[in-house]
Structure formats: structure tokens, C-alpha cells
Amino acid sequence: MAGKVQVAGVGMIPFAKPGASAPYHAMGAEAARLALADAGIDYADVGQAYVGYVYGDSTCGQRALYQVGATGIPIVNVNNNCSTGSTALFLARQAVESGAADCVLALGFEQMNPGALGALFHDRDNVFAAFDAATDALVDQPGVPLALRYFGGAGQAHMRRHGTPLSSFAKIRAKASRHAAKNPKAVFRKEVTAEEVLADQVIWPGVMTRLMACPPTCGAAAAVLVSEAFAERRGLDRRVAIRAQAMTTDTPSTFEAGDMMRVVGYDMARAAADRVYEAAGVGPEDLDVVELHDCFAHNELITYEALRLCPEGGAERFIDDGDNTYGGRVVTNPSGGLLSKGHPLGATGLAQCYELTRQLRGTAEATQVEGARLALQHNLGLGGACVTTLYERS
Template identity: 45%
Template sequence: MKHRVNVLGVGVTQLSLPGAAPDVVALASEASRLALADAGINHEQVKSAYAGFAGGNLQRGCGVQGMDLIDMPGVSAMTLGCATAAFSLGRQVIESGSADCVLVIGAEALEANAEELDSAFAGRLPALSKAHTLGNEPLAQQILAGAAREYIERHGASTESFASVALKAHRHASRNSQALHAQRITLDDVLDSEALIDPLTRLQSSQHVNGAAAVILCSDAFLSKIGDNRPVRIVAQAIGREPLGATGDSFTWASGHELNAATARQAYEQAGFGPEEIDVCELDDTTSASELLAYEALGFCPEGGAGKFIADGGNTYGGAVVINPSGGALAGGNARGATPLAQCAELVRQLRGSAGERQVEGARTALQQCIGLSGASLVTIYQCD
């Protein structure tokens, strides 16, 4: 029998620029304390913990033994390659009945250049490297800019549609005290910012930052035991991955567009409803192109319809679904190792009605989409009672 999985507590540290952050252990510890405090429980009630890392701490993080990482030596712990995997495993442990309360942590503390991860990921794209000559810019930017060019060619979209995504991100971030780049900007500011790779500009690409996030997951039985009356439950979670040796030869394929669409379909099937039921969404916005493509992959608008969806305000307050009310990575900063859990934290606050100035009125159903370091796509759907 599958047990229902609830999100009991969430915690997110303040983000900081590379070189200005505490050690990864301090970040993870702070996020864990925040999540425990939000849940209203102590560490002795947590049965197991799962941690994921990115950036320069990937290799070191995988070597952490026990729970010295967060000063919880009595807790059974496992450290994985990324927070996407850690989150999925933590959910499965509760769902299977193996534990009634677990902690999941994701952290990013950059000690190495992002290009190291780019090089590792590039090895998964042999077909793409044969079809295109890749330049010296960060790989993610090259792929997503290429996907944007393909989209423009395929659907006749305008560069302003992509720029408008960044404009919306900064507008939302102006309501978020934890966002690093919360200033309001204009469309001309976006279009006139430093050119990266056509059609993307500097304000259409996220900045890598440091930070950590943690969530407490628990069963219904645990909720009853502690008397919690504000459950946010996970009603669906699907994880998809391109098979090794996949031979897609377009930038759109390499961006994970088809993978995201397939994973979203699995999640909607699990939930028993479709995208029309989603009130609020936190999704991957490494660049404005990744967000725009995700609108279609997640079913919020038809193929080729993202430009109209944006122009009609379908992605913001008063529209069909509020996308990245936190400001996302574009305006908040991209702490890759923490992203899956930071997204979860934002959506839990939205469903509790505790998101303050950025609250989506009447939010009852939320969706999260992200891509992990291994090329895995994770789509999670939440509801509140």
C-alpha cells in the first residue's frame, strides 16, 4: 500500500554570490534548522535524511559520512549526486512506509567553475556535437540559445517574447526579500543588456549563486501524531531521464524539451487531472528560453502558443497560472544544488497562504518542474486540503 506523502516543513537560506557564502556544511545546517523550525519538530523525530549537491561540492558532498553535515549524528543519512535524486528518494521512503518522517537537503557552494559541470554534461550529447559546432560560452547558454533560435524559426516568435519572460521574473522578484536581483526593469533594459548568444542577453540568463534549501516530508500517521492541521500533500511526482545513447540532434532536444513534456504527462496521469487545474508553478528558468519552452512542455499553452500566452499575461498574476512567483533563477539567483527544494518551499508557502506580498490568491494546486545534474526531469504536483 502506498502512503500519502506530506510536506511538513521548509527552509531556504539567503542566497549569495560565489565566494561570499559560508561553507557548504554551514549552509546545509542552516537550511535544515529552518525546515525543522517550520515543521515544529526536533531532529530526534526525523528517521532519515537525504542530501544532494551541485557545483564544486558535488564530489566532496558524495563523500560525507553520517549526518555530521547537519549535526544530527543519530540520523540515518545518504548523500546523492543532486537534490533532484534526494527529493525523489525521500518521497519514496515515506510512500513505501519505510519511515514516517525524513529530511531532504539541497546545497550549492561554488568552489569550482561551472564549466566543470558543463564538460561532464557535454559528454552526453555526442549527436549534438556532431551536428553543431559549439563555441566557448557556457554549455547551458549555448544549448538554450540554440533552442530559442529553433523556436523562432519554427513558430515565427519574436525576441521580445523571450525578453518578456525575464521582465516578468524581475517583477515577481520585487516582492521577494530573498531574491538577489529584485529591482524592477523595463523590456528595453532586457533587450539592451549585454549580448550573450543570439537571441539571449545577460538579463535573460540566470547567475550561479550559493545557497541551500531543506524540506521535511512525513506520512499522514506522523501528521496525526503531532496534530498538524496545515498539510500540503504531494499528489504526483514523476521523474524521467533520456536513455543513455539517445541520439537527438537538435538544441531543442538537448534542452530536455521532449523529456519535460513526457515527464509532465506522467505526473498529470498520476494526479488524475491536467494543466488546467494548476494555480501556481515554479519551473526551470536557467534562461528565458528554458522557461518559455516549459510553458508548452507542461501543457499551459499549445505548441507554438507561448508568445500569445505571454502577451496575454497568462504566466503572471491574474492569468491562467502564476509562473515563478519567487522570481525564479532569472531574478532570484540560480543555486543549482538547492533549486528543487527551494521550488518546493515556495509552492508550499503559496498553498499554505503564507507567501506574503507574492501570494497567489486562492492557490490550491501547484506544479514544480526542474532538471537535475544527471539529465533527469522532475515534475511534482502538490495540493492543499
């Protein structure tokens, strides 16, 4: 075993709207080079690479990394829906921690098209058949696109159970815009008010407006993970380490509980967070900063409770008290999150890693959370998988 896994380098390119980015392989190669340069090593030092993307043909990882170098190392291509980037990170961490490799690159990228997400293969069973069946029994909105029906339904369930007003979701979106305004790598940097969010185009009356959903985005991000021994031997940056990490998948409660919040991963997130807290010997009250999976404002709200940042039913007060932003209990999504920074599926988990690494180094500039020492990352993919990672400043 290699002891603590150090985050020696991170890299990220500015996210862009579909059609405004470089091709996936160019974006991926650039993010990899940035992470290597940040670590102060060459690609020849990398022993393995895990590359995540959702929309692409087989071996897109090789296509991107061959522009950085062709060294013959194992390159593993990863697809785990929206948790793809953090799944690559999870595998890279395991490789280093087990001693299989001293230096591993995790890379994620996505070249997306405009519009709602959908299936690409129509000649075989839908991977979301069980999720659709559970949703159809709970949500009567057949004309609403798949992802909006899932997460809007989860938000609606929270509203019905706890009396949560639509304005709580609007306040989350407004908070995201204020944070993203300070992040030059975010795709949407215009500040909006909660009132403007509520007045935006209605997608689902009483449940969702357009601004409450994250946009399809193109981009890439990467991280270099190394063993303590490698970092010491090479004189690399040892300020940030992965203290604990967990990946979970669905259990029967996802489909049998009759609860849309569980259909979209509440139980996966709760289980992954609890495992991380237990392994690290800390609690949610110890966190300084969190990057969580806000694909919709609705998912950010229910994730506050899944991660135990506030009690169940306490999200409305958590938001109204400003405990989710600067000056509050824990700063959530200082990057602007998926809602404003953007959501290139394969890159998202590694973009979260990029932001939190800079936070713990104290180099996040305008988005810096003062004195940050413990940071939590939550990355969710329906289908499903959830990866939660706890970083610490060494």
C-alpha cells in the same frame, strides 16, 4: 504504504552571489534547522536524510547535518546536476510513501564560484559527450560556453520553428524581475524592463543577452516529509501534500531527433508532466501556480509548451496575454525563478518546494497567488534528469 506524503516543514535561506555566502555546511545546517522548526519537530525525529549538492566532495551531507545532530540515521548524498534538489525530494518521498520511514529530511545546498559552469575532471570522458555531439551537428557556435550553447540553441530552434521574437525571452526575464522584487530571499531584486534586457550585453547575437541567463548562486533549502499517520500522531501541519511525482531521464529522441529543444530536455519534461497529470487525474488547466526550471529565459519559454501550459507554438501569445503572471491563467515562478531568485544547483529543487508549500498554505505574503490549491514543480538537470512534482492543498 503510508498514504499521502505530507510536506510538514520547509526552510530556505536567502540566496547570495558567490563569495557573499556562508560555507556550504553552515548554509545547509541552517536550512535544515529552519525546516525542522517549521515542522515543529526535532532532528531526532528524522528517520532518514537525502542531501543534494553538485560541487563538493563526498559526504558533504554528513558535514552539514552533523552540525544539526549526529543521530546515526542513514544520510544519502545525491548529485543529479541541476535537478539534484528535487531528486533528493523524490527519494525522500519514496521513503515515506513506501513505509521505510515516517519522517524524512530532504536538504540541498550549493557553494558556487563565479562564471560559467564547466567540468571539474579533465582526466576522463566528458559526461556530456553525447549532448555535445548532438549540439555540434545543430549549432555552429564553438566559442559560446557549454550551457549557453545548449539552451540558446534550444531557444533559437523555437524562434526558427515558430517565428518567436527575441523580445519574448526578454519579457520572461522582465516578468521574473517583477516577481523577485517581492521576494526577500531572491539574489536579484531589481526590476528590469524587457527593453533593458534586450539592450544588455549581447552573448549570442540575435539569440541571447546576459540578463537572459541565470546567475551562479550560493544557498540552501530543505523540506521535511512525513506520513499521514506521523503527522496526525504528532499534530503536524497537514495543509500541503504531494499528490503525484515523476522522474524521467533521456530517451533516444534527445540525441536522434535533430532538435535542440529535445537535447535540453523537452521530451523528459513532457513525459514527467504527463505522468503526473495522469496519476493525479488533473490537467494543466487545473494548475494555479508553477515553479519551473528557468535556467535561461529560453528554457522557461519552451517549458511552457512541454508542460502543456499552452499549445506548441503558443508560448509567444501566452506571454503577451500575461497568462504566465498574476491575473493570468497560471502564475509561473512567483519566487522570481532561477533568473532572479538565483540557481544554487543542489538547492534549487528544494527552494521551489519551499515557495510552492508557502503558496498552498496561503503564507507567501507579497508573492501570494490568491486561492492557490494546486501547484506544479519542474526541475531539470542536463545529463539528464527531470523531476515534476504536483502539490495540493489538503
